[in-house]
Amino acid sequence: MIGIYEKALPKNISWRERLELAKKLNFDFVEISIDETDDRLSRLDWSKEERRVVRDAIFDTGVKIHSMALSGHRRFPLGSLDSSKREKALEMMEKAIDLAYDLGVRSIQLAGYDVYYEKKSVTTRDLFIENLQKCVEMAEDKGVLLSIEIMDDPFINSLSSFSKIKDQISSPYFQAYPDLGNLSAWPKNDVGYELEKYISNITQVHIKDTLAVTDEYPGKFKEVPFGDGCVDFLGCFKTLKRLNYNGSFVIEMWSEISDAPEKEIKDAQGFIYPFMREAGYVVK
Template sequence: MNIVKSTPLGIYEKALPGLPDWLGTFRLIAECGYEFLELSVDESEERIERLYWDRQQKKAFLDASVATETPVLSMCLSAHRKYPLGSDSAAVRQKGLDLLARAIQFSVDTGIRVIQLAGYDVYYEAGNEKTRQLYEDSMNQALAWAGKANVTLAIENMDHPFLNSVTKIMQYVERYQSPMLQVYPDIGNLTAWNLNVREELKQGTSHIVGIHVKDTVEQVFRRIDFGQGTVNFSQAFKALHDMSYQGPFVIEMWSDHAADSKEKIIRAREWVQARLKQAGYTVAERRN
């Protein structure tokens, strides 16, 4: 495996079928030709529980990653849907901060570089000026923790109007002026909002630390097969290449425990790599 000279392409955990142990999961990732995993810590109690793992559980996870030469470069921390950092409830907001503190420590313990944060002040409640201010206060605390741990927090543009564009996220990046706060664009979400993908990517030029790759149609943000949506991947990848972006790409898809999930994620990799290559990126087949 050559993770330095070729374009790093990873897979979002939810694309994978549920397997009984981490060693099997990491082996599957390697067999499907991906170079790294993006771990999911969503709002389900099962995945939130990961942030409470003891040393032995973290070691087993890390050992499986090392044994298969498949690192975990990023964590998708979408648990803040349930426990948003801008919630009007002090208890909910504190829970969200506690989860973020635990996610930072988890990253330190397992070698994760980037925690991707969903761009929400709140999700299941109505946002307003107060929730936005509470979100900003929470981010101040989060960045203090992240700085001490040397873990990068990166905001993703989401299916929510609060931070649905790179332009909006950059307002926060510029406000905080912290090297620990960066941008994680999702080109599918940008397309679903009918935004100019090329111009949005340019807004984050020197602050992009990861790219979510998925297909979408207008206002439909999930579960569109590659090639069936309206995302102009060739244009997006060319824009990134012209910007000299050399960071990781992550294929975001959902298996829903499909019987042919392995074949689907292999096809997705091949489909995306072909377009990355057309844009000028160096693509190498992983050999195990």
């Protein structure tokens, strides 16, 4: 299945309109965003009726909300030294799992940061793992997968670094969500080997382009036009296909406030899909 990130689609439309547009563009599903803004965090408190409206749109259009990008923990990190922020992070997680359960979301993508706006330390790492274990226990109770994204941050910027956290939390409900762009941007990563070594942990894959990190440049991890970055898309798709990866892909874009988001998405499909087909994937 191939999905589209919510932030690629126009922002100020209803969920029914968003799912209808995704269907028009031949996507199987939409990945909902729960980011650090008050507007999107408020979705965690949707009423039963608000959830019912979204569920009805899902059933009527046939387009699922298959995954959730929960990046709100940037603002309220699980590893924060501030106990009130950690409590808020756990509350957000519980609400996100409940929302996912109600909407039929299969997988929640967690941002792989111990902290984002604070200074990192052994303590923030330990607090992150301690609270992540609590999150996984919540998820297990509802049968929802938690998948850590490979990030634009040194804390978890490879599947190998994810595995160090996975070693502490032995649960089938805790897995990895690699972003091909983020994985490729860090020069230390042997991308093909990373995919091979940890294929059994991969639940979903983000597709985007990035500019690589160098000694003189911090890299660019968002809004890099497809084809302008460092990602070897054909190589990544061929590797995943050889490994019999048949899970979902999500095209990650930020065209929600663009003058022509539909065109930008079609252009992205026109760039990505030939590589996927050449690698052996069937694309609509």
